[in-house]
Amino acid sequence: MAASLQSAVFLSNRIDPHRRLFASPARSLPGTKGSILVVRSDGRISGRLSGRNLITNAVAVECCFTKADTPTSSTDSKPGHELLLFEALREGLEEEMDRDPRVCVMGEDVGHYGGSYKVTKGLAPKYGDLRVLDTPIAENSFTGMGIGAAMTGLRPVIEGMNMGFLLLAYNQISNNCGMLHYTSGGQFKIPVVIRGPGGVGRQLGAEHSQRLESYFQSIPGLQMVACSTPYNAKGLMKAAIRSDNPVVLFEHVLLYNLKERIPDEEYVLCLEEAEMVRPGEHVTILTYSRMRYHVMQAAKTLVNKGYDPEVIDIRSLKPFDLYTIGNSVKKTHRVLIVEECMRTGGIGSSLRAAIIDNFWDYLDAPIMCLSSQDVPTPYAGTLEEWTVVQPAQIVAAVEQLCQ
Amino acid sequence: MVTTPVLLLLTTVVTIRPFADSSLHSSMAASAVVRRLSSAPLHDHRLLRPFSTTGSESTITVETSVPFTGHKIDPPSRSVETTPFELLSFFRDMSLMRRMEIAADSLYKSKLIRGFCHLYDGQESIAIGLEAAITKKDAIITAYRDHCIYLGRGGTLVESFAELMGRRAGCSKGKGGSMHFYKKESGFFGGHGIVGAQVPLGCGLAFAQKYLKEGTVSFALYGDGAANQGQLFEALNISALWDLPAILVCENNHYGMGTAEWRSSKSPAYYKRGDYVPGLKVDGMDVLAVKQASKFAKEYALKNGPIILEMDTYRYHGHSMSDPGSTYRTRDEISGVRQERDPIERIRKLLLSHEIATVSDLKDIEKEVRKEVEEAIAQAKENLMPDPSELFTNVYVKGFGVEVSGNASDVSFGADRKEVKAILP
Numbered sequence: 001m002a003a004s005l006q007s008a009v010f011l012s013n014r015i016d017p018h019r020r021l022f023a024s025p026a027r028s029l030p031g032t033k034g035s036i037l038v039v040r041s042d043g044r045i046s047g048r049l050s051g052r053n054l055i056t057n058a059v060a061v062e063c064c065f066t067k068a069d070t071p072t073s074s075t076d077s078k079p080g081h082e083l084l085l086f087e088a089l090r091e092g093l094e095e096e097m098d099r100d101p102r103v104c105v106m107g108e109d110v111g112h113y114g115g116s117y118k119v120t121k122g123l124a125p126k127y128g129d130l131r132v133l134d135t136p137i138a139e140n141s142f143t144g145m146g147i148g149a150a151m152t153g154l155r156p157v158i159e160g161m162n163m164g165f166l167l168l169a170y171n172q173i174s175n176n177c178g179m180l181h182y183t184s185g186g187q188f189k190i191p192v193v194i195r196g197p198g199g200v201g202r203q204l205g206a207e208h209s210q211r212l213e214s215y216f217q218s219i220p221g222l223q224m225v226a227c228s229t230p231y232n233a234k235g236l237m238k239a240a241i242r243s244d245n246p247v248v249l250f251e252h253v254l255l256y257n258l259k260e261r262i263p264d265e266e267y268v269l270c271l272e273e274a275e276m277v278r279p280g281e282h283v284t285i286l287t288y289s290r291m292r293y294h295v296m297q298a299a300k301t302l303v304n305k306g307y308d309p310e311v312i313d314i315r316s317l318k319p320f321d322l323y324t325i326g327n328s329v330k331k332t333h334r335v336l337i338v339e340e341c342m343r344t345g346g347i348g349s350s351l352r353a354a355i356i357d358n359f360w361d362y363l364d365a366p367i368m369c370l371s372s373q374d375v376p377t378p379y380a381g382t383l384e385e386w387t388v389v390q391p392a393q394i395v396a397a398v399e400q401l402c403q
Numbered sequence: 404m405v406t407t408p409v410l411l412l413l414t415t416v417v418t419i420r421p422f423a424d425s426s427l428h429s430s431m432a433a434s435a436v437v438r439r440l441s442s443a444p445l446h447d448h449r450l451l452r453p454f455s456t457t458g459s460e461s462t463i464t465v466e467t468s469v470p471f472t473g474h475k476i477d478p479p480s481r482s483v484e485t486t487p488f489e490l491l492s493f494f495r496d497m498s499l500m501r502r503m504e505i506a507a508d509s510l511y512k513s514k515l516i517r518g519f520c521h522l523y524d525g526q527e528s529i530a531i532g533l534e535a536a537i538t539k540k541d542a543i544i545t546a547y548r549d550h551c552i553y554l555g556r557g558g559t560l561v562e563s564f565a566e567l568m569g570r571r572a573g574c575s576k577g578k579g580g581s582m583h584f585y586k587k588e589s590g591f592f593g594g595h596g597i598v599g600a601q602v603p604l605g606c607g608l609a610f611a612q613k614y615l616k617e618g619t620v621s622f623a624l625y626g627d628g629a630a631n632q633g634q635l636f637e638a639l640n641i642s643a644l645w646d647l648p649a650i651l652v653c654e655n656n657h658y659g660m661g662t663a664e665w666r667s668s669k670s671p672a673y674y675k676r677g678d679y680v681p682g683l684k685v686d687g688m689d690v691l692a693v694k695q696a697s698k699f700a701k702e703y704a705l706k707n708g709p710i711i712l713e714m715d716t717y718r719y720h721g722h723s724m725s726d727p728g729s730t731y732r733t734r735d736e737i738s739g740v741r742q743e744r745d746p747i748e749r750i751r752k753l754l755l756s757h758e759i760a761t762v763s764d765l766k767d768i769e770k771e772v773r774k775e776v777e778e779a780i781a782q783a784k785e786n787l788m789p790d791p792s793e794l795f796t797n798v799y800v801k802g803f804g805v806e807v808s809g810n811a812s813d814v815s816f817g818a819d820r821k822e823v824k825a826i827l828p
Contacts, residue, residue, distance in 0.1 A: 104614065130614060136644070138637035141603035145638065148607020151592055152542070154614060175597055176604060183583040184593065185576035186797040221798050244800035 080263045086256040088230035089119045092237035093157065095266065097127060100155065103241055106133040106146055107159030107196075116161050117197060117256050143169035143194070147176045147246075150190045155241060163198030163250065164210035177246045178221035193240040195249035199290055199340055200388050202254070206376035209384075214346045216248055217318050224317040225271055226250040226289045230260040232315060235269030243271060250317070252290045274321035280310035283334040283398055286325060286351060288314045291338045291389060298394035307398055317347055325351075326359050333364040334401050338389055343371040368397050462486055463757060467692035468749075474674050476681035476710070479699040483691040487759040489535065491768075493690050494750045497527040498769050500551040501747060502776045503560060504720070507550065507567060510780065511724045516567045519596075520581045522720040523551040525688075528746035529654055529714050530555040532693025533622060537701060540617065544592040544605040545624035547582035548654075548718075552624070556591035558584065560779035561786075570786035577789045578797070590619075599625060599632030602651065606638040609649035609709075620648040620704045622697075628659025630673045639709060643680050646708040650700045651677075653713045654687065660722045661731045674713035687714030688744040717744065 083091070097103045105120055111134035114121035124132040135142040139160065146156040160166040166173065173194065180188050200209040216224060223245050227233035233251070240247035277292065278299060287295045292313050299309050310328055314321060329335055335355060337348040348369040355367055370389045377387050462484045471478035504524040510516045523530070526548070533543065534555045545552050550563055558574060566573025567581055575583050575594075582596040592608060595601040605623025612619050629635065630653055642649045653673040657664045664671045674682030681703075685696040693714065700710050717740045721728025728737070742748075754760045 133645075136637070136640055138634075138641065140634045141606070141637035141641060144600060144603025144634065145607035145610055145641065148544070148592070148604035149611040149614070150607075151604070152608055152611040152615075154611045171597055171600055172603065176595070176600060180593075181800060182797045183575055183579040184585040184587070185574065185578055187575070187585050187587040188592075189800045191800075223799070 088234040092234035160196035178219040209377035280308040298391035472684040474682040528690035536697035553584040564783035599629040609647040682711035687716030
């Protein structure tokens, strides 16, 4: 008890009241994902976000340490609550809508139906039709409307029922959302969040299995994040809503039913930060969204074979967290990128270029990039399986890298 | 009747006082008005905002050139109330806009303005008439033919010319250009290059106004070319569904770039295109008709939801400066419209026929306006180009990534194009 209070004091000393407090998973405790709140170990706050001071989180940190926090304790005394990823998204959304009356949600079937993936279930009865808006099937215009509303100070959360439908709104997202802050000389800010499920699902067909990260990544002015666990889904959703920049939050169709225990206390994650999933020594594996789970599956096999992979979930697709990635490359000297994007012009290719530009001297081997095949996703199950990267391929790639 | 000598007018500096406390005879009042208008400090190149009611001054009732035509709505009356002060300010403001556009034409030809430059001369009455009916809290959003609307919303000449020439004193710091004029404080939301994309934005502005219960309306201006965009109908559907205070104004100048209206639209009755949304057809070259229609539309939209206004207007220049404007229409047509329907001439005739000002008064106003524009151009020309570091500012709010901060380890590229390597411990 004394020890944990001491660490609480240590951490609260680290909390500079003039800097914003961020929570991130503990770097050196891979097993206790999501059960504690910590300030980043080097005290660094990324970005120049100034001003707002989440003092309540500081109190929460101390509360957290006074609870019994050992893995062997029973479920009742474990801090936090268990929920599924879509519920975590909804929790984040609801907390932000409670906190700021300017937050509204618009999308197809988000209101009375409750959301096609139940992310907005229960919000319409609670907040009314003006804050949870059922739109007609008109992505171009309701995305434009969300952006127009954001120009005046509202903070809309625009949902695309499937990320692929947002291609219809590409003009609005690229020209108006991304560029207005610049072309108006800083007069307007567009604090929208554009979110929706994407990625390859279970035999959904080519048009409903699109990965739009690669199309949006060169839009200047846009920020992109991809969530992968309930913990980071809620944190990123909150951070995205609070951010004054337009943020595209990529969710994955197959990850909505992931269950995890997340803290009861309020927490907001840093949008530009990557997550250390598993520290290691031999090779850095960079991944995001669903591929994180394929990588972790492969990691089990790799550990059995004697390798020690370091797995980083990059989370922030634009801009990349080159700080975390660089530190990892400096340690391991080998990089493998595993992504669900297409090979051509995907996130992996940009990441590869960024690593080569910045960390060339630290590399002992060429960077390998495993991405989906450059084909429209087929319907047949076996073919679809081979479109995306499978754990066996990851294992083979690591073995090749580490020769 | 007889106004005071011209020379005296130009050398008198009179501070602008509220007009309501004047009890002068109307012609003396008019002369006071002319004096006030001409003696606005020359460095203040700001457009005068016409006041719709001015207390004790006599009102004049004018009939619009043609009656309004309504679609699923009873059109407003043809008789418009106005005052001499308002008419004079219309004249001055429209002359200012006309002069600015012509000056922009010559600046473009002397390669000080590059890229795309879309001129609004011929259509000034829409900008002015709209402003006469609304407040700065109402929102206006338009496409790329935005220079005059920017002036109407309170932008200055220097800011306009500086932005057109890409200087740092421009309204968007030189980073937007001709098609991206914005003025947040006075509810002017731009300034958009892609045809039709501003209409959903405009409906979004109306949504925010309804959400925040502001009691104001949004005007989304678009052209006859954009009227065929699908997103317009999508936005109209949503606005009608949610009863948003959105007013869609189609500035029908009968040519969408180089294609005439009858060649691009099966149904050129744009005010009827809304189908379930009522519409009004207005003579856009008659500033008083525009004022009446805008007032009417604002009252309607606040209660009932969207309405479409079709402004029948004409542009003398081509679509942009790269378009001579004569390959798809005859010069006779252009000069015909100029003779018969020019908005400034119409106001001039009104002022002369109601004996509010003499020919020489109006000529003096035009001379003064010309001088103002020339001074603004000179001032804008002296202004510097933006600093190279401005390339990277305003990409993100509270920047990171591309913006260089004190902390070099956070960025990968600096503003001087040298790669800043991430500094690791």
